[in-house]
Amino acid sequence: MDAESRILRDLNEPLVDHAEGQLFLNDAFKIIMEEVLCKGTDIKQKVCEWKEPEELSLLLDLELRATGEPRERLLQRVKDVAKYSIKTSHPRFFNQLFAGVDYHALAGRFLTEALNTNLYTYEVAPVFVLMENEVLRGMRQLVGWTEGDGIFCPGGSVSNMYAMNLARYQLLPDVKRQGLFGLPRLNVFTSSEVRNGHHTVSVGLPTCRMFNDDRRMDPVDLDEKIKLAKSQGAVPFLVSCTCGTTVRGAFDPLDLIADVCEKHKLWMHVDAAWGGSVLFSKQHAHLMQGVNRANSVAWNPHKMLATGLQCSALLLQDTMNLLRNCHSANATYLFQQDKFYDVKFDVGDKSVQCSRKVDCLKFWLMWKAVGSNGFADRVDKAFSHAGYLVDQIKKREGFCLLQEPDFVNICFWFIPPSLRGKEGNADYQDRLAKVAPVIKERMMKQGTMMVGYQPLGNKVNFFRLVVFSPVLSQKDMDFVIDEIERLGNDL
Amino acid sequence: MDAESRILRDLNEPLVDHAEGQLFLNDAFKIIMEEVLCKGTDIKQKVCEWKEPEELSLLLDLELRATGEPRERLLQRVKDVAKYSIKTSHPRFFNQLFAGVDYHALAGRFLTEALNTNLYTYEVAPVFVLMENEVLRGMRQLVGWTEGDGIFCPGGSVSNMYAMNLARYQLLPDVKRQGLFGLPRLNVFTSSEVRNGHHTVSVGLPTCRMFNDDRRMDPVDLDEKIKLAKSQGAVPFLVSCTCGTTVRGAFDPLDLIADVCEKHKLWMHVDAAWGGSVLFSKQHAHLMQGVNRANSVAWNPHKMLATGLQCSALLLQDTMNLLRNCHSANATYLFQQDKFYDVKFDVGDKSVQCSRKVDCLKFWLMWKAVGSNGFADRVDKAFSHAGYLVDQIKKREGFCLLQEPDFVNICFWFIPPSLRGKEGNADYQDRLAKVAPVIKERMMKQGTMMVGYQPLGNKVNFFRLVVFSPVLSQKDMDFVIDEIERLGNDL
Numbered sequence: 001m002d003a004e005s006r007i008l009r010d011l012n013e014p015l016v017d018h019a020e021g022q023l024f025l026n027d028a029f030k031i032i033m034e035e036v037l038c039k040g041t042d043i044k045q046k047v048c049e050w051k052e053p054e055e056l057s058l059l060l061d062l063e064l065r066a067t068g069e070p071r072e073r074l075l076q077r078v079k080d081v082a083k084y085s086i087k088t089s090h091p092r093f094f095n096q097l098f099a100g101v102d103y104h105a106l107a108g109r110f111l112t113e114a115l116n117t118n119l120y121t122y123e124v125a126p127v128f129v130l131m132e133n134e135v136l137r138g139m140r141q142l143v144g145w146t147e148g149d150g151i152f153c154p155g156g157s158v159s160n161m162y163a164m165n166l167a168r169y170q171l172l173p174d175v176k177r178q179g180l181f182g183l184p185r186l187n188v189f190t191s192s193e194v195r196n197g198h199h200t201v202s203v204g205l206p207t208c209r210m211f212n213d214d215r216r217m218d219p220v221d222l223d224e225k226i227k228l229a230k231s232q233g234a235v236p237f238l239v240s241c242t243c244g245t246t247v248r249g250a251f252d253p254l255d256l257i258a259d260v261c262e263k264h265k266l267w268m269h270v271d272a273a274w275g276g277s278v279l280f281s282k283q284h285a286h287l288m289q290g291v292n293r294a295n296s297v298a299w300n301p302h303k304m305l306a307t308g309l310q311c312s313a314l315l316l317q318d319t320m321n322l323l324r325n326c327h328s329a330n331a332t333y334l335f336q337q338d339k340f341y342d343v344k345f346d347v348g349d350k351s352v353q354c355s356r357k358v359d360c361l362k363f364w365l366m367w368k369a370v371g372s373n374g375f376a377d378r379v380d381k382a383f384s385h386a387g388y389l390v391d392q393i394k395k396r397e398g399f400c401l402l403q404e405p406d407f408v409n410i411c412f413w414f415i416p417p418s419l420r421g422k423e424g425n426a427d428y429q430d431r432l433a434k435v436a437p438v439i440k441e442r443m444m445k446q447g448t449m450m451v452g453y454q455p456l457g458n459k460v461n462f463f464r465l466v467v468f469s470p471v472l473s474q475k476d477m478d479f480v481i482d483e484i485e486r487l488g489n490d491l
Numbered sequence: 492m493d494a495e496s497r498i499l500r501d502l503n504e505p506l507v508d509h510a511e512g513q514l515f516l517n518d519a520f521k522i523i524m525e526e527v528l529c530k531g532t533d534i535k536q537k538v539c540e541w542k543e544p545e546e547l548s549l550l551l552d553l554e555l556r557a558t559g560e561p562r563e564r565l566l567q568r569v570k571d572v573a574k575y576s577i578k579t580s581h582p583r584f585f586n587q588l589f590a591g592v593d594y595h596a597l598a599g600r601f602l603t604e605a606l607n608t609n610l611y612t613y614e615v616a617p618v619f620v621l622m623e624n625e626v627l628r629g630m631r632q633l634v635g636w637t638e639g640d641g642i643f644c645p646g647g648s649v650s651n652m653y654a655m656n657l658a659r660y661q662l663l664p665d666v667k668r669q670g671l672f673g674l675p676r677l678n679v680f681t682s683s684e685v686r687n688g689h690h691t692v693s694v695g696l697p698t699c700r701m702f703n704d705d706r707r708m709d710p711v712d713l714d715e716k717i718k719l720a721k722s723q724g725a726v727p728f729l730v731s732c733t734c735g736t737t738v739r740g741a742f743d744p745l746d747l748i749a750d751v752c753e754k755h756k757l758w759m760h761v762d763a764a765w766g767g768s769v770l771f772s773k774q775h776a777h778l779m780q781g782v783n784r785a786n787s788v789a790w791n792p793h794k795m796l797a798t799g800l801q802c803s804a805l806l807l808q809d810t811m812n813l814l815r816n817c818h819s820a821n822a823t824y825l826f827q828q829d830k831f832y833d834v835k836f837d838v839g840d841k842s843v844q845c846s847r848k849v850d851c852l853k854f855w856l857m858w859k860a861v862g863s864n865g866f867a868d869r870v871d872k873a874f875s876h877a878g879y880l881v882d883q884i885k886k887r888e889g890f891c892l893l894q895e896p897d898f899v900n901i902c903f904w905f906i907p908p909s910l911r912g913k914e915g916n917a918d919y920q921d922r923l924a925k926v927a928p929v930i931k932e933r934m935m936k937q938g939t940m941m942v943g944y945q946p947l948g949n950k951v952n953f954f955r956l957v958v959f960s961p962v963l964s965q966k967d968m969d970f971v972i973d974e975i976e977r978l979g980n981d982l
Contacts, residue, residue, distance in 0.1 A: 006871070006875070007875045007878070007879075011875055011876065011879055011964065011965040011968075012964065012965065013964055014582070014961060014962045014963055014964045015865075015868065015869055015872060015961040015962075016591070016592065016593060016594070016961045016962050018528070018529075018532055018594075018962075020594075021592075021593075021594030021595075022524060022528055022529070022594065024594050024595065024598060025524070025528070025594045025597055025598050025601075026524070028598035028601065028602065029520055029598075029601065032601055032602055032605045033513060033516075033517070036602070036605040036606055037509070037513055037516070037605060038509075038513070041509055050617075051617065052832065053613065053617070053620075053621060053832070053833065053836050056617055056618070056621060057621050060618065060621065060622070062621060062622055062625040062855070063625065064625060064626070064629040064855070064858045064859070064863065065859075065862055065863070066862050066863045066864050067862040067864055067865075068859070068860050068861045068862040068864075068865050069859050069860060069862075074595065074856065074859060074860055077856065077859060078598060078602060078856070081602060081606075081618055081622075081852065082602065082606065084617060084618050085606045085608065085616075085617070085618045085619075086606075086608055086614075086615050086616065086617070088606070088607050088608050088615070089607065091505070095614070095615060096609065096615060098607070098609065098846075100507070101507065101512075101607070102507060102512075103507070103509075103511075103512030103513065103515050103516045104512075104515065104565065106516055106604060106605065107515060107516050107519035107520075107569060109604040110516075110519065110520060110523055110601055110604060111519065111523055111527070111569060111572060111573065113597060113600040113601060113604060113799060114523045114527040114528060114531075114573075114597065115527055115572075115573065115576045115577075115579070116579050116580065116589070116592070116799045116800055117576065117577055117579050117800070118587065118589065118800060122544065123577075123586070123935070123941075124577050124579070124586060124587060124941075125576075125577065126541075126542065126544070126547055126575060126576070126577070127547070127551065127572055127575050127576045128576075129544075130544060130547060130548050130551065130553060131551070131553055131572075134553040134554065134555065135555070138555040154645035154646070154649075154801075154844070154848065155645070155844045155845065155846040155847065155848075156845065156846065157843055157844045157845050157846075158645075158649075158844065161843075179676070179677075180671050180674070181674065181675070181676040181677070182676075183671070183672065184672070185670070185672040185673075186670075186672065300846070302846065308604060308607045309607055309608070309609060309846055309848050310645075310846060310848050312846070336928070336944070336945055336946075336952075338924075338925075338928050338952070339928065339931075340928065340931070340932035340935075341543065341544070342544065345544050352648055352652075353645070353646045353648045353649065354646065354647065354648050355589075355646040355647065355648075355791070355793070355800055355801060355803070356646065357645065357646075357800050357801050361572065364553070364555070365565065365568065365569070367555045368555070368556075368559070368560050368565060368568060369559050369560060369565055370559045371556055371557050371558040371559040371560075372555065372556070372557045373557050373558055373559075374506075374558075374559050377506065378506055380497070381506060384497075384498045384502055385502065387498070388498075388502055433829075434829075437827075437829050437830065437831065440830075440831070441831035444614070444831075450614075450615075453827070454827055455827075461827075461829070470505060470506040470507045471505045471506075471507050471509075472505055473502065473503065473504055473505045474502040474503065477502075
């Protein structure tokens with residue numbers, strides 16, 4: 001084809017055939033329904049279909065080629081991706097701080113994907129600008145703030161990074177114009193239980209950890225460490241508390257930490273990515289007593305509330321436009337000031353992102369479906385499950401609880417018969433450390449269950465089970481300990 | 492209900508009824524199909540349904556309440572959200588650097604949402620760890636690298652921020668342990684055409700802009716500015732080139748800039764978020780001649796290739812694990828080292844995020860469906876459309892091109908009859924500046940079309956039309972200029 005005829009062809013017809021495309025989408029939807037949502041939540045089916053990377057690569061035929069493939073082949077690919085992926089909605093998936101499925105949230109996510117817009121101006125996202133505001137307002141109300149600000153970020157680490165940016169900007173507003181050169185030595189304080197390395201990398205701040213014996217931050221120790229840092233010429237500017245640590249689910253004592261922050265005039269940030277959802281529960285919200293005294297709170301509904309990844313909010317007590325002032329680039333080509341509507345509804349300048357995904361709709365639709373009361377029930381139910389499981393673990397021979405949980409993270413060792421009563425042996429810890437990895441390998445290869453394990457400080461590998469998925473019931477709890485026993489009894 | 496019976500109830504039944512949930516999802520899918528994908532792509536339907544924020548708030552009844560709502564009400568909400576949202580897949584949506592729909596990509600997005608996993612270990616995302624590698628490999632190949640590294644990030648700004656982190660870490664590896672205090676004054680260089688304010692905010696670096704007359708970065712000017720910065724005691728460490736600027740779609744001369752970067756030993760980053768997709772086209776890849784000499788490239792397939800938000804890759808030439816070394820937090824509780832599979836497949840330590848959404852599947856499925864040749868056709872078609880539109884604009888009275896475009900961004904003024912031939916008048920520019928905003932208001936209130944406008948430097952408000960959506964054909968191009976004329980002829 002010569003250049004001219006190619007151009008003529010290009011101009012003639014669109015490249016997308018809507019009827020054909022919609023038929024494909026319809027068929028793909030049926031496969032998703034069957035493979036991911038029906039089979040994927042059925043306890044008679046596997047939670048995972050383990051393959052070694054090399055084998056899986058071959059099975060999936062991932063290679064990208066010059067020419068396209070026919071429709072039936074593509075539908076088979078949809079099936080294969082579903083088949084070899086982990087069924088995170090399965091009742092036997094306890095591996096992460098996300099699990100289960102909520103169909104209202106999922107409908108919201110499909111709608112978000114189909115509408116495909118960018119949450120940065122009222123012009124392109126009128127519904128979502130207003131909806132995000134309303135969801136943030138509802139979340140702030142639970143924190144105890146009648147006013148404030150906030151934004152949805154692509155995950156908790158970014159929300160935490162934003163808090164650091166804001167705290168730094170409030171202390172040293174010139175940083176935005178002049179950069180970081182010549183700044184004093186800024187210090188951040190956080191609990192030794194968490195690894196905030198992730199977000200400190202981004203902003204380049206060294207972290208001063210509290211080396212508390214317990215799993216919670218010690219306010220007395222914090223006060224001393226702050227004084228010490230100051231005496232050495234550093235400038236402390238932020239304390240990052242944690243509500244719901246990743247492994248043990250610990251909650252820092254917010255009220256006592258708030259006293260220390262007030263005394264030293266430091267920004268108090270609460271990383272409640274995992275624990276924040278307790279705020280819905282009348283029974284359990286006390287774990288976050290004092291959160292209303294924080295400057296900022298990060299909270300991920302994609303974890304305990306099962307909205308689906310990603311759904312992470314940064315909530316702010318600030319009413320002075322700190323977020324916008326800190327992050328705005330005043331790019332008139334992006335955010336024109338001579339619009340025919342009130343440009344305060346253009347939220348793009350609050351974000352360091354330019355394209356920002358809509359993460360509020362799934363949570364909003366789910367909230368409309370179950371109400372705040374429904375969320376409270378889910379949180380309470382998770383605690384009931386955790387309580388039940390703790391009781392079973394205490395009763396069962398060979399199971400040893402790490403400690404009484406604060407939250408729904410249940411940490412325990414399985415002591416196989418060959419190790420029972422051998423606590424005094426020199427190689428006991430070394431041998432115990434090898435138990436969880438073997439059981440994990442077996443459960444994955446058999447596809448019966450997924451539970452995480454890890455070491456922590458001087459504690460060798462132990463299981464961490466998180467029970468919060470809305471698809472769980474008692475029989476799933478019972479299954480877990482029976483299955484660990486079955487898989488590890490010969491060790 | 493007393494506490495004990497509440498706990499019994501909690502243990503008894505899961506909170507999610509799968510059959511009921513799947514029925515809801517099925518109905519929601521039908522609404523999405525009808526309202527978003529059929530009506531939303533139909534030129535006989537509006538591209539937007541304009542409402543003032545206050546009115547829209549009332550119509551949507553956004554408030555979150557204590558109790559949940561019945562099924563029919565929730566389905567109506569799905570309909571309402573669709574109705575008042577912008578139809579970004581509509582052939583008359585030219586407002587942003589994303590537009591149109593691809594049904595294979597959309598199927599991939601639905602599957603991603605249903606599978607709901609986190610791209611950080613092989614354990615929870617076996618398919619996607621391998622798939623992301625393959626997609627990154629395919630993209631790197633187009634850049635001209637047979638080896639390398641990379642990662643998908645939540646948007647171009649984050650990809651750019653990662654490049655800065657890496658460049659800084661390579662120059663000063665101690666920054667990770669010691670923080671930013673006491674570092675030399677680091678300088679970044681970029682074109683005056685772009686506002687990199689967004690990502691420089693995050694890393695706190697002052698940006699040195701090139702004040703070139705043209706829309707492209709001037710390598711001679713760059714060299715001089717670098718020398719000047721050095722002579723003033725600063726440490727230049729990164730040059731950020733742009734391929735496809737937001738407004739004019741300009742491409743910086745990469746080969747010439749690479750010479751300057753080599754001379755000064757600076758990290759060369761290419762922000763090809765918008766323009767990167769030309770690499771698929773034999774005809775147009777020359778715009779990025781020299782990209783293989785860069786250290787890093789950011790490229791967003793969610794823009795020109797219509798994969799859907801978010802889909803942004805950072806590609807690296809590095810083969811020495813720089814990404815992992817720079818970003819790892821060595822959190823053994825997240826990434827156990829004693830696993831039963833090769834932990835090099837756990838990619839979480841490459842990211843500063845902990846939860847990272849799967850963004851590769853939609854692109855992979857689409858690539859399988861159309862092949863690299865299909866992508867090349869799409870890019871070529873976009874250029875054909877742009878060429879056709881430029882011709883029409885040149886022929887039509889009252890339309891004035893800002894300049895010949897490099898790419899598919901077409902920038903032009905509409906000069907209403909009352910202003911034609913009045914270029915010499917003192918108030919000409921002021922009056923011209925007011926034309927685009929009025930036409931924009933009218934098109935949105937009538938819902939016929941969406942096109943962006945902005946000022947740039949000393950140029951008053953002009954329209955920027957981007958023509959790349961795969962759903963476009965010639966009649967959509969013709970419509971645009973007829974419609975602008977219709978809406979603005981009385982001004």
